[in-house]
Amino acid sequence: xxxxxxxxxLHQKTLAExxxxxxxxxxSSEELTRVFLDRIERFNPILNCFTTITREHAxxxxxxxxxxxxxxxxxxxxxxxxxHKDIFCTLGVKTACGxxxxxxFIAPYNATLIEHMxxxxxxxxxxxxxxxxxxxxxxxxxxxxxxxNPWDPERVPGGSSGGSACAIAAQxxxxxxxxxxxxxxxxxxxxxxxxxxxxxxxRVSRYGMIAFASSLDQGGPMxxxxxxxxxxxxxxxxxxxxxxxxxxxxxxxxxxxxxDDIQGLTIGLPKEYFGEGVDSEIQALIDAAIKVFETLGxxxxxxxxxxxHLSIPAYYVVAPAECSSNLARYDGVRYGYRCxxxxxxxxxxxxxxxxxxxxxxxxxxxxxxYALSAGxxxxxxLKAQQIRRLISEDFKKAFEDVDxxxxxxxxxxxxxxxxxxxxxxxxxxxxxxxxxxxxxxLPGLSMPVGFVGGLPVGLQIIGNYFSEARLCNVAHRFQxxxxxxxxxxxxxx
Amino acid sequence: xDWEPVIGLEIHVQLATKSKxxxxxxxxxxxxxxxxxxxxxxxxxxxxxxxxxxAVRMAIKLGLAIDATIARRSVFARKNYFYPDLPKGYxxxxxxxxxxxxxxxxxxxxxxxPKIIGVTRAHLEEDxxxxxxxxxxSMSGIDLNRAGTPLxxxxxEPDMRSAKEAIAYMKTIHTLVRYLEISDANMQEGSFRCDxxxxxxxxxxxxxxxxxxxxxLNSFRFVxxxxxxxxxxxxxxxxxxxxxxxxxRLYDANKNETRSMRGKEEAxxxxxxxxxxxxxxxxxxxYIESVRAELPELPRQKKLRFMADYDLSxxxxxxxxxxxxxxxxxxATVRASGSDPKLCANWxxxxxxGALNKEGKSITESPVSPTMVxxxxxRIADNTISGKIAKEVFEAMWRSEGDADAIIAAKGLxxxxxxxxxxxxxxxxxxxxxxxxxxxxxxxxxxxGHFVGQILKKSRGKANPQQVNTLLRKKLKxxxx
Numbered sequence: 007x008x009x010x011x012x013x014x015x016l017h018q019k020t021l022a023e024x025x026x027x028x029x030x031x032x033x034s035s036e037e038l039t040r041v042f043l044d045r046i047e048r049f050n051p052i053l054n055c056f057t058t059i060t061r062e063h064a065x066x067x068x069x070x071x072x073x074x075x076x077x078x079x080x081x082x083x084x085x086x087x088x089x090h091k092d093i094f095c096t097l098g099v100k101t102a103c104g105x106x107x108x109x110x111f112i113a114p115y116n117a118t119l120i121e122h123m124x125x126x127x128x129x130x131x132x133x134x135x136x137x138x139x140x141x142x143x144x145x146x147x148x149x150x151x152x153x154x155n156p157w158d159p160e161r162v163p164g165g166s167s168g169g170s171a172c173a174i175a176a177q178x179x180x181x182x183x184x185x186x187x188x189x190x191x192x193x194x195x196x197x198x199x200x201x202x203x204x205x206x207x208x209r210v211s212r213y214g215m216i217a218f219a220s221s222l223d224q225g226g227p228m229x230x231x232x233x234x235x236x237x238x239x240x241x242x243x244x245x246x247x248x249x250x251x252x253x254x255x256x257x258x259x260x261x262x263x264x265x266d267d268i269q270g271l272t273i274g275l276p277k278e279y280f281g282e283g284v285d286s287e288i289q290a291l292i293d294a295a296i297k298v299f300e301t302l303g304x305x306x307x308x309x310x311x312x313x314x315h316l317s318i319p320a321y322y323v324v325a326p327a328e329c330s331s332n333l334a335r336y337d338g339v340r341y342g343y344r345c346x347x348x349x350x351x352x353x354x355x356x357x358x359x360x361x362x363x364x365x366x367x368x369x370x371x372x373x374x375x376y377a378l379s380a381g382x383x384x385x386x387x388l389k390a391q392q393i394r395r396l397i398s399e400d401f402k403k404a405f406e407d408v409d410x411x412x413x414x415x416x417x418x419x420x421x422x423x424x425x426x427x428x429x430x431x432x433x434x435x436x437x438x439x440x441x442x443x444x445x446x447x448l449p450g451l452s453m454p455v456g457f458v459g460g461l462p463v464g465l466q467i468i469g470n471y472f473s474e475a476r477l478c479n480v481a482h483r484f485q486x487x488x489x490x491x492x493x494x495x496x497x498x499x
Numbered sequence: 500x501d502w503e504p505v506i507g508l509e510i511h512v513q514l515a516t517k518s519k520x521x522x523x524x525x526x527x528x529x530x531x532x533x534x535x536x537x538x539x540x541x542x543x544x545x546x547x548x549x550x551x552x553x554a555v556r557m558a559i560k561l562g563l564a565i566d567a568t569i570a571r572r573s574v575f576a577r578k579n580y581f582y583p584d585l586p587k588g589y590x591x592x593x594x595x596x597x598x599x600x601x602x603x604x605x606x607x608x609x610x611x612x613p614k615i616i617g618v619t620r621a622h623l624e625e626d627x628x629x630x631x632x633x634x635x636x637s638m639s640g641i642d643l644n645r646a647g648t649p650l651x652x653x654x655x656e657p658d659m660r661s662a663k664e665a666i667a668y669m670k671t672i673h674t675l676v677r678y679l680e681i682s683d684a685n686m687q688e689g690s691f692r693c694d695x696x697x698x699x700x701x702x703x704x705x706x707x708x709x710x711x712x713x714x715x716l717n718s719f720r721f722v723x724x725x726x727x728x729x730x731x732x733x734x735x736x737x738x739x740x741x742x743x744x745x746x747x748r749l750y751d752a753n754k755n756e757t758r759s760m761r762g763k764e765e766a767x768x769x770x771x772x773x774x775x776x777x778x779x780x781x782x783x784x785x786y787i788e789s790v791r792a793e794l795p796e797l798p799r800q801k802k803l804r805f806m807a808d809y810d811l812s813x814x815x816x817x818x819x820x821x822x823x824x825x826x827x828x829x830x831a832t833v834r835a836s837g838s839d840p841k842l843c844a845n846w847x848x849x850x851x852x853g854a855l856n857k858e859g860k861s862i863t864e865s866p867v868s869p870t871m872v873x874x875x876x877x878r879i880a881d882n883t884i885s886g887k888i889a890k891e892v893f894e895a896m897w898r899s900e901g902d903a904d905a906i907i908a909a910k911g912l913x914x915x916x917x918x919x920x921x922x923x924x925x926x927x928x929x930x931x932x933x934x935x936x937x938x939x940x941x942x943x944x945x946x947x948g949h950f951v952g953q954i955l956k957k958s959r960g961k962a963n964p965q966q967v968n969t970l971l972r973k974k975l976k977x978x979x980x
Binding site (some may be wrong): 094095103108111114117212213214217220221248249328330333335337339341351375378379380383387 | 538541542544545546548549550583586587589641768770772775776
């Protein structure tokens with residue numbers, strides 16, 4: 007690993023630094039965009055983090071951004087390149103969601119989040135690879151093949167927003183969008199050594215974001231730093247009348263609060279997050295990070311989230327149940343994959359879905375269908391919803407005593423490709439520290455806090471509802487004191 | 500054995516909102532296939548439903564009109580099943596917590612006493628699209644224009660005991676939704692559809708028999724026929740010692756029979772669960788009261804008012820309040836006539852409805868306006884014309900020959916009330932009927948009527964019949980001429 011020389015290579019810079027460069031006219035958006043497009047061409051064949059590259063589209067947007075900047079109409083994000091997870095519908099651009107089912111699908115509209123990014127003048131470089139329909143923790147379930155971790159191409163980048171995390175870590179995109187249903191922003195951010203935020207449920211519109219589990223899904227930003235996250239979230243967040251679950255509440259200026267004092271802040275350390283499951287070297291890095299917070303004036307104390315052990319079972323009932331219904335629309339009738347020469351309606355359904363979906367998606371549809379079936383609904387779905395309330399209550403109680411909750415994002419560093427593909431349950435357990443945040447609808451941020459065996463380790467900061475400004479603030483103050491977010495993998499300079 | 504029918508109805512009412520229940524697409528009927536299906540209706544990846552408030556207000560109106568409980572909190576659920584015209588693979592509907600529950604309506608079947616029928620619930624849901632089987636070789640077409648159209652499913656208690664009662668209930672609901680202007684309730688276009696749950700049990704029994712659900716009942720006539728067929732089928736089976744199966748049966752109007760569609764075992768497991776894309780619908784008292792304030796006078800209230808204010812019989816008041824348009828026509832007629840409301844009722848129900856029926860027109864398509872009918876009534880009341888001449892004037896109005904006064908003037912139909920003119924007709928008739936006059940004088944008094952007829956005929960119906968009577972009598976009693 008190597009720390010970059012200051013201000014040298016554009017691709018190594020943070021979004022905030024690039025924004026300054028654009029506004030000072032040191033570089034044009036078109037030049038910047040070409041830098042990243044060239045890097046995609048160079049490195050994507052190795053990493054497989056983009057499934058669609060929108061070169062023409064990007065250059066047109068960059069030129070428009072340059073005109074805007076020249077006329078003084080540009081905002082902080084105008085002209086900055088970004089990669090979008092292929093779960094967001096993009097008008098006129100293939101939106102496949104990592105699935106053969108949607109391999110032929112050209113979205114006829116833009117997701118609300120995409121509209122916001124376009125309106126801010128951001129330049130879409132392309133669409134990033136992901137686990138099929140966001141179901142996976144390693145990016146290995148994608149129809150387009152696995153994404154490699156830039157820190158070790160034999161390892162996974164995490165999932166499901168693995169393509170986005172990888173693209174940022176390898177500096178072939180300065181920022182990206184992701185979605186997080188059970189940890190899909192935070193876990194890959196952790197495994198790739200970048201910063202990622204899952205906002206409060208309802209903070210970012212879900213319209214145009216292809217649904218996996220509607221009550222858990224939330225889109226969010228991924229970038230190198232908390233400062234970049236703050237800039238991006240300001241534009242992503244906000245009420246959308248097209249999404250009934252989005253919350254009508256003002257969007258704060260996250261950037262303005264980045265340098266707030268954290269003196270006296272209380273940080274809760276859930277004893278359930280520091281158990282035997284955590285690698286001791288990871289544990290040491292988390293402890294060191296907590297020390298940094300303490301030197302900034304925060305106080306740490308142990309707390310308990312007693313129902314944490316129930317979060318994985320509850321999640322793996324609720325998420326599959328919702329997905330079994332959400333994915334029913336992929337039937338070969340109106341768009342997407344249709345099997346060849348169906349004999350009759352049943353054959354059309356069976357083969358279109360059988361051939362169009364991969365194994366993990368089918369597994370979850372089966373689990374979810376079972377959980378919602380007559381006679382099982384009360385025992386599974388209803389019970390899981392009750393557990394969900396217990397988990398929310400745990401957090402509610404905890405936030406009466408502490409301002410933030412901190413722990414590891416993932417129990418391990420990036421694992422080897424293929425290591426867990428035959429054992430879904432072990433794979434599911436890699437979400438153990440992230441899923442309860444989704445079940446409760448809380449915001450959570452992951453940021454790099456060191457390395458174990460040359461692989462990044464992430465720290466998760468969980469806040470109360472709508473405390474994104476505080477999360478960015480705390481992470482930013484940490485990043486002012488440390489260099490972990492400035493580390494870049496070798497081979498991608 | 501004496502058997503007692505037990506019938507409950509599920510009525511699907513298409514709500515007359517401008518846009519769909521969860522999208523902004525138009526609900527207009529009859530557009531070219533798939534031109535009124537937006538991203539949400541097609542079920543594209545990533546789209547989300549947003550509840551149409553107008554549909555909610557309409558559901559509340561129905562609830563208030565049947566004295567039901569309006570749920571302060573109701574929940575939209577997903578009903579999951581695969582069908583090509585169901586774009587999302589699930590229908591959004593209300594399941595455990597419907598917006599309306601526990602109401603009732605009063606019905607009156609022909610020639611029977613009024614009866615209360617319970618309404619178990621009414622819930623909001625979206626309609627599916629349509630499969631089109633013509634014009635596609637070995638395939639079916641899908642038209643999603645109807646997908647997402649708001650429906651209110653009104654479920655009755657099993658309170659009806661005959662097909663006649665079922666029809667009366669259905670008509671009551673039909674009238675009500677049209678009064679409330681929440682649906683055009685057009686059965687041909689499918690905006691008022693009905694399924695019937697039918698069973699029989701020995702008279703006096705309290706437990707219900709096994710029921711069959713009858714589908715495809717798309718007219719009042721078919722509902723009655725299908726229920727009667729099904730009742731007889733069940734009775735025949737039971738009397739032959741066979742068992743009734745719980746099943747869904749399709750009514751075939753051509754053969755007038757019901758056929759098994761699917762049994763209980765083949766029934767879908769719909770895997771209902773609350774739709775995570777929609778928040779629970781919460782309504783406060785103020786909101787509900789704001790809807791109540793918009794309620795029009797309801798059919799029952801109107802009927803009672805007609806009986807009280809216009810002194811109409813229950814039957815006449817019932818007919819005239821059977822639709823809001825007819826009631827409005829009638830009241831406008833009364834106002835325009837400034838005269839006898841009963842006379843107006845007779846004319847609107849008799850000549851007007853008769854003429855409309857003959858031409859298959861509805862009251863809103865009437866070529867004569869309430870003002871015109873009212874003016875005609877006024878001329879009867881002030882003796883300008885007789886009731887008989889009025890029929891001639893009415894027919895001319897129907898043919899658009901002008902208003903009553905113009906027609907009376909143009910055709911010279913004004914009643915003759917001039918005594919000397921009438922006496923002239925009398926004299927002429929008696930002269931022409933010298934023989935009958937002699938018979939009359941010799942005691943054949945029945946001939947009086949004959950003379951009146953002749954005189955009226957001579958006056959071309961214009962002589963005031965009462966005056967003719969009086970003057971003729973006087974003449975015949977008086978000194979012979």
